[in-house]
Amino acid sequence: MDIFTDPTNIDAYVSGFLWILKLTGASAVCALVLGVLLAAMRVSPVPVLRGFGTAWVNIFRNTPLTLVIFFCYFGLYSTLGLSLADDLNLNNFWLGVVGLSVYTAAFVCEAIRSGINTVPTGQAEAARAIGLSFAQTLRIVVLPQAARSVVAPFGSVLIALCKNATIVGTIGLVEASTVMKDLINSYGNAVILIFLVFAGTFAAFLIPTGYFFGWLANRLAVKR
Amino acid sequence: MRIKRAAAIAAVGALSFAMTACGGDSETGSSGSGATGIVGKAESQKKLVVGVKADQPGLGLQTGSQYEGFDVEIAKIIAKGLGVEESGIEWKTTTTPNREPFIQQGTVDLVVATYTINDERKQKINFAGPYFIAGQDLLVKADSPITGPEQLEGKTVCSVSASTPAKRIQSEYPKAKLQQFDSYSKCLPLLENGQVDAVTTDDIILAGYAAQSQYAGKFKVVGKTFSEEPYGIGLKKDDKAGCEKVNEILRAAASDGSYKAAWDKTLGSSGKAAPELDTSKLTNCGSV
Numbered sequence: 001m002d003i004f005t006d007p008t009n010i011d012a013y014v015s016g017f018l019w020i021l022k023l024t025g026a027s028a029v030c031a032l033v034l035g036v037l038l039a040a041m042r043v044s045p046v047p048v049l050r051g052f053g054t055a056w057v058n059i060f061r062n063t064p065l066t067l068v069i070f071f072c073y074f075g076l077y078s079t080l081g082l083s084l085a086d087d088l089n090l091n092n093f094w095l096g097v098v099g100l101s102v103y104t105a106a107f108v109c110e111a112i113r114s115g116i117n118t119v120p121t122g123q124a125e126a127a128r129a130i131g132l133s134f135a136q137t138l139r140i141v142v143l144p145q146a147a148r149s150v151v152a153p154f155g156s157v158l159i160a161l162c163k164n165a166t167i168v169g170t171i172g173l174v175e176a177s178t179v180m181k182d183l184i185n186s187y188g189n190a191v192i193l194i195f196l197v198f199a200g201t202f203a204a205f206l207i208p209t210g211y212f213f214g215w216l217a218n219r220l221a222v223k224r
Numbered sequence: 225m226r227i228k229r230a231a232a233i234a235a236v237g238a239l240s241f242a243m244t245a246c247g248g249d250s251e252t253g254s255s256g257s258g259a260t261g262i263v264g265k266a267e268s269q270k271k272l273v274v275g276v277k278a279d280q281p282g283l284g285l286q287t288g289s290q291y292e293g294f295d296v297e298i299a300k301i302i303a304k305g306l307g308v309e310e311s312g313i314e315w316k317t318t319t320t321p322n323r324e325p326f327i328q329q330g331t332v333d334l335v336v337a338t339y340t341i342n343d344e345r346k347q348k349i350n351f352a353g354p355y356f357i358a359g360q361d362l363l364v365k366a367d368s369p370i371t372g373p374e375q376l377e378g379k380t381v382c383s384v385s386a387s388t389p390a391k392r393i394q395s396e397y398p399k400a401k402l403q404q405f406d407s408y409s410k411c412l413p414l415l416e417n418g419q420v421d422a423v424t425t426d427d428i429i430l431a432g433y434a435a436q437s438q439y440a441g442k443f444k445v446v447g448k449t450f451s452e453e454p455y456g457i458g459l460k461k462d463d464k465a466g467c468e469k470v471n472e473i474l475r476a477a478a479s480d481g482s483y484k485a486a487w488d489k490t491l492g493s494s495g496k497a498a499p500e501l502d503t504s505k506l507t508n509c510g511s512v
Contacts (some may be wrong), residue, residue: 035454062281074413077378077419078413078414078417078419079417088380088402088403168404169385170405172404172405173401174385178385178404181321181385181386182385182386185320185321185386189348191321
């Protein structure tokens with residue numbers, strides 16, 4: 001088959017997966033930061049923050065990602081005029097990162113919150129007893145222990161994020177799934193081969209990722 | 225444990241049975257039509273399955289269970305010529321990538337779906353027609369200064385990802401910025417509020433969008449085509465007799481006015497006069 005030897009197709013294939021990796025990387029960082037903040041809000045003693053965290057999680061976790069990404073393009077950019085970059089592709093990229101981050105942050109938040117629940121109450125009580133503030137208790141005592149118990153769920157969230165990144169193709173970023181559609185349009189007789197190559201590439205990224213997080217979770221787990 | 229295993233085997237069995245059942249269905253459908261071609265099928269069964277687009281205003285647009293548009297009217301003319309009543313036509317939605325497979329597998333008998341005749345496709349299927357010569361064009365705001373593709377430098381153009389028009393812009397006018405979506409309808413609101421400067425695809429499709437009531441008077445088709453897209457009617461590769469019959473029907477439609485009537489009924493509302501159907505350009509149905 002000459003599909004995967006033609007240099008233009010190879011370029012498209014590589015650049016498609018590069019966009020996926022960039023989307024995953026940028027969104028993972030943003031979602032992690034946002035998710036930790038949201039988790040802190042959800043366990044905080046301030047009702048307004050708790051309400052905000054709960055609302056965020058319930059809204060974004062229960063909205064289809066396609067709609068979130070569409071809203072980023074047609075709502076934030078097209079209607080409200082929020083432009084994140086002058087270059088068309090970069091603008092679409094960052095709008096995609098915004099959508100993926102706010103969506104994934106909801107899942108990160110819930111993973112961390114479940115991790116906080118694994119830390120025995122006595123730990124927080126002891127921290128309060130020696131005079132640490134809420135923020136100090138969370139930062140020094142609870143979160144480090146919580147984080148070690150949610151490594152495996154983080155792996156799942158990251159894998160889901162990587163696959164979700166293909167949805168940014170709907171707002172015009174030429175990522176892997178758009179490249180696949182493109183190739184299928186031009187090589188209608190090799191649909192299955194093209195599909196297998198793209199599915200295989202995703203699997204080649206993600207299966208090791210899953211094992212890595214499994215190994216890491218084992219290594220970092222707090223043995224109680 | 226034992227019960228679970230038995231249940232699993234039963235489930236797998238049921239699934240594979242369901243799959244073979246589906247396979248069997250389509251098989252009988254294709255063997256019935258494949259043997260004698262569309263002429264034979266139209267004669268014996270008085271039925272035809274026609275593939276059309278469902279999302280292109282003016283050409284093939286599905287509203288509820290109804291299909292309407294120029295392609296649909298052309299299909300009706302052909303069915304009538306083959307002796308099939310309108311009630312005997314079964315419409316099927318086809319999309320750009322599934323047209324060849326649908327014809328090859330016999331899911332549809334005919335495809336009339338903005339189907340550009342080209343050599344690559346001719347290797348897999350047979351084309352009758354063309355019944356219309358379209359060309360890539362630009363749709364811009366009514367007050368836009370853009371008069372042709374050479375003025376697109378630095379402008380944003382909207383099209384459908386992985387489509388032929390999008391590729392042509394990338395290769396021939398690389399200085400234009402290309403915003404791609406999965407359908408043209410997403411381009412139109414952006415054109416309306418100025419975030420893209422032009423929408424590009426075949427002129428006849430653009431005319432269909434411009435003729436939609438919510439955009440009446442807001443957009444114009446530039447009218448300077450920079451490609452030639454002859455729209456044909458797709459049939460099975462070995463159905464030479466069917467192809468010749470369809471061409472014959474088109475020839476008759478050009479002279480008796482039913483072609484013009486089909487245009488006036490659909491795309492005529494875009495303000496474009498009915499084109500002449502040039503019968504000298506009809507395909508030779510694969511004969512050398």
